Amino acid sequence: MAFEWGRYPEMVKSEEVADMSHLQAAIKAEQVSLLFKAMASSSIATTINASILTLMLWDVIRHDYLIAWLAVLLFITLGRLLHSHYFQRDQAKVQNSQRWEISFLAGTTLAALSWGCASLLLFADQSVVHQVFLAFVVGGMCAGAITSLSPQKLPILIYLSLSLLPLSLRFVMEATPMAYAMGFMLFLFWIILVISSLRIHHQITQNISLRLESQHQKDELEKSEGRFRELFENNKCVELVIDPDTGAIIAANRAAELFYGYSQDQLMSMSISAINSLSSEEIAVEMQHAKSEGRSHFIFKHRLASGEVKDVEVYSGPLHWNGEQVLYSIIHDITARIKAEDQLRKLSQAIEQAGESIIITDREGIIEYVNPAFSIITGHTAEEVMGESPRLLKSGRQSSEFYDELWQTILSGEVWKRSLIERRKDGSLYPASMSIAPIFNEAHEITHFVGIQQDMSDHEELENKFRQAQKMEAIGTLVGGIAHDFNNMLGGMTGNLYLAKKRMVDFPDVVHRLEVVESLSYRASDMIKQLLMFARKGVLEMRPFGLTSFIKEVSKINEVSIPENISFKTRFCLEELVVNGDATQLHQALINLLNNARDAVASVAEPQVSLSLDEFEADAEFSHLHPSMSGTRFARLTVSDNGCGISKEQQEHIFEPFYTSKEVGTGTGLGLAMVYGAIESHGGIVEVESTPGEGSSFYIYLPLLEEKQSVISPEDCDAIISGQGETILVVDDNADIRMSTKEVLESIGYNVLEASDGLEAVEIFSTSHRVISCVLMDVVMPRLGGVKAVERMCGIDPDVKVIFTTGYDKEDALKGEMPSSDYLILSKPCHIEMLSRVIREQLDA
Structure with missing residues (x-):
């Protein structure tokens, strides 16, 4: 039958009612037993008092009345004694208590009626003394009946009422003052006896109830202890009983012996500290918590007899054991569970994190x-x-x-x-x-x-950067391969152009044309440098300088290149922003951005270009978008226009080399690529925001230095420094460059010796080193390169002064032949003014 949870309170109530009924039945049985136990003494008292009363009334009452009354009373008394005897033999079983109660009540009623009849048959009408003696005897019998009949209410009330009230009524019937007084006193005596009997009945009932409950509790406790002992001994769980004050093990079950590996006697002689891995002080604290705070759940490590340590879960609580309070503990081995939970926790944390x-x-x-x-x-x-x-x-x-x-x-x-x-x-x-x-x-x-x-967003971005790097490497390889020959040709051109300008000084138009060609030559050289820089093959001259002052000067210089119909606005912060960078590269990057902005607004009705510089404090979003950027303070350079704008598709390619959205012949596709490469080489980033038809904004972020101000070095002097007749050895495998360089140097006051390679240079130096003041040495040459040649020259004269020149990419093509940092290296083509100054500095050093 299924358990009906909804009826549980009713079932509990039914059990309580049953227990109460059983207790009431037991109390009633005890009451009946007390009534029968007192019957012998009450029968003796009845016989004696009845006999004395008969003798005292023998002279005033008819003898037949006395004898009949006494005979009936003694007969009833004898019957009650026999009744009591049979009750004792029946042992007053609870199930028969109601039958015995009814029979006892019948005998008590008959005895009370006998004493009640005495007030009618034995009342001496002529003798007040005998009347009072009758009242004394009947009252004494009623007073004595209180102790023997009070275990139950009904017997004592019947006995008192049937015995005493008829006599009180008989006195009242005499209608004399004395009789009235006696009748009233007997009635008052009856009330007092009734109240006393009820009080005694309550006390007896209460005593019986307390004794039965105590006995019941004792029986239940014995049963409970028996059940506990059986459960304790046969339980498969490890169970210990511990003294909370000393930690001694008082009891241990069979499961504890099997788990710990100790015998029962060994466990009983041990303290819990011999098992628990905690110290004795820590164990005492834990037991105090369990005793005072009611803590019942603990996780410990217990040591077995074999030395193995197990993780255990302990449920402990106070228990009364042989009259003393102890700690009863149930112990579970959770070693496997702890390992599983640890693995589960690691797995959960791995997934969560x-x-x-x-x-x-x-x-x-x-x-x-x-x-x-x-x-x-x-x-x-x-x-x-x-x-x-x-x-x-x-x-x-x-x-x-x-x-x-x-x-x-x-x-x-x-x-x-x-x-x-x-x-x-x-x-x-x-x-x-x-x-x-x-x-x-x-x-x-x-x-x-x-x-x-x-x-895969970051991975895809890395792939894009890798592809961009591959493109840069391809361009660098291409440029590096042609840079030498291209720069040699430009070097020859610039030298001859310088000489031609000197000879055509009287023809200003021709000089102007030659200057234009010379400018184009240097621009071609700059383009090679831009390509090398974009491919990260150029050499940056990084130094701290004030960007605010620098951008102000650059904007003034480039403002003249912007047509007057374009509104050009600038906004610069007041504080000097100091960065570490190559001013030339940043200048070139800014020129490219301004040129692009100028071209973008060419077809706009009200063209606008703006240039601004301010300090930028990176926030969490910026750092998240650019995780490679370190620091939080940046200089932000912004070039904006209201031109044609750039589509999303084009924005993905604008920084690629040779990509251009301009018409054929109006753009090389290197401007933004150069900007991108230059800014990245400075540890910065370039961002673009653009909407087709609304304009574009380019943002350059450069890391700031802590210095608050720095002075930009002034431009080098453009004047040519003449020689003083010193002899210069020019070494180059290109005949055109040798010839033009010789003529240039001779035109500014130097004597020149020539050599076509390193071997020839060493031979000339070995014979003329005393008159040679400086060697202008090409790095890469057939037979013997410049570096090896200088090493041999140093063997001849350790103080030889050398200036290296090269048309190659110094960072890539010359990795195996680069001179030491003690020597100065000039890239071809070199400005005549710079060459004259460098030679003079070497000679004067």
Whole structure:
């Protein structure tokens, strides 16, 4: 029959009622037993008092009345004595108490009626003394009956009423003052006896109840102790009884012997500190907590007889044991559970703290769990996606066949791995690498699926940067390969142009044309340098300088290149922003941005270009978007225009070399690529914001230094410094460069010797080193290169002064032949003014 929880209170109540009925029956049985036990003494008292009363009334009452009354009373008394004897033999069983109670009540009623008849048959009408003696005897019998009949209310009330009230009424019937007084006194005596009997009855009943309850509790306690002992000994759980004051083990069951490996006697002679890995002081504190604070649950480490340590879970509580309060402990071995929980905790923490998005669905694809990384990557909180389908991440970039393949794979029990495009909560798309695996139950049935997704945005950005780096490397290789010959040709051109200008000084128009060609030559050289810089093959001259002052000067210089119909606005911060950089490269980057802005507004009705510089404090979003940037303080240079703008598709390619959106012949595609390379080489970044038809804004962020101000070095003097007749050895394998260099140097006051390679240079130096003041040495030459040649010259004259020249990329092509840092290296083509100054500095050093 199933248990009916709703009826539990009624069942408890029924059990309580049954217990109460049983107790009432037991009390009534005790009451009946007390009544029968007192019957012998009351019968003796009745016989004696009845006999004395008969003798005292023998002379005033008819003898036949006396004899008849006495005979009836003694007969009733004898019957009650026999009744009591049979009751004792029957042992007053509880189930027979009601029968004995009724029979006792009948005998008591008959005895009371006998004494009540005495007031009628034995009342002496003529003798007041005998009347008073009768009242004394009947009253004495009633007073004596209180102790023997009070265990129950009804017998004492019947006895008192039937014995005493008829006599009181008989006195009243005499109608004399004395009789009235006697009748009233007897009635008052009856009231007092009734009250006393009721009080005695209450006390007797209470005493019986307390004794029975005490006995019942004692019996139940003995049963409980018996059951506890049986449970304690036979329980499969480890159980210990411990003295909370000393820690001594008072009792231990069989399971404790098997678990700890000690015998019963050994355990009983031990303290809990011999088992617990805690110190005695720590154990005392724990037991005090269990005793005073009611703590009942503990996790300990217990040491076995073998020395092995087990993790145990202890449930402990106070218990009365042989009259003393002890601690009763149930102990469970949880070593395996602790290991499993530790593994589960590690697994849970690994999933919660994983950088990849982890999602668990049921077999139908309904989401049941997502880790925090899922919310970080997708923008959806766990509460939002619970009970939903992963379809909320679909971007629409994958076909239905793509997802059909996914489901076919995972439903067949295999792992599915692919790359896809997903959609965040804000609608933005991101590339992801996805792996979905089925989860099987014990029956090898698929119950769930677990998906691990990695946001590939950073990886894709790294790939883009890698491809960009490959492009740069290709360009650098190309430029590095042609730089030498190109620079040699430009070097020859600039030298001859200088000589031609000197000879055509009387023809200013020709000089102007030659200057234009010379300017174009140096611009061609600058283009090579830009390409090398973009490919990170150029040499940056990094030094701290004040960017604010520098940009102000640059803006003034470049303002003249912006047509008057374009509104050019500038805004610079008041504080000097100090950066570490190459001023020439930053100048070139700014020129390229301003030129692009000027071209972008060419077809705008009200063209506007603005240039601003301010300090920028990086926030969390900026740091997240640019994790490679260190520090938080940056100089922000902004070039904006209201021109044609740049589309999203074009923005992805504008920093690529040779990419241009301009018409053929109006752009090389190197301007923004050079800007990108130059700023990255400075540890900065370039950002663009643009809307087609509304304009563009380019933002350059450069890390700030702590210095608050720095002075920009003044431009080097453009004047040519003449020689004083010193001899210069010019070494170059290019005859044109040798010739033009010789003529230039001779034109400014030097004597020149020539050598076509290193071997020839060493031979000339060995014979003429005393007159040679300086050697202008090419680095790369056939037969013997410049570095090796100088080493041999130093063997001849350790104090030889050398200036190296090269048309190669110094950082790449000359890695194996670079001179030491003690020597100065000039790149071809070199300005005549710079060459004259460097030679003079070397000679004067």
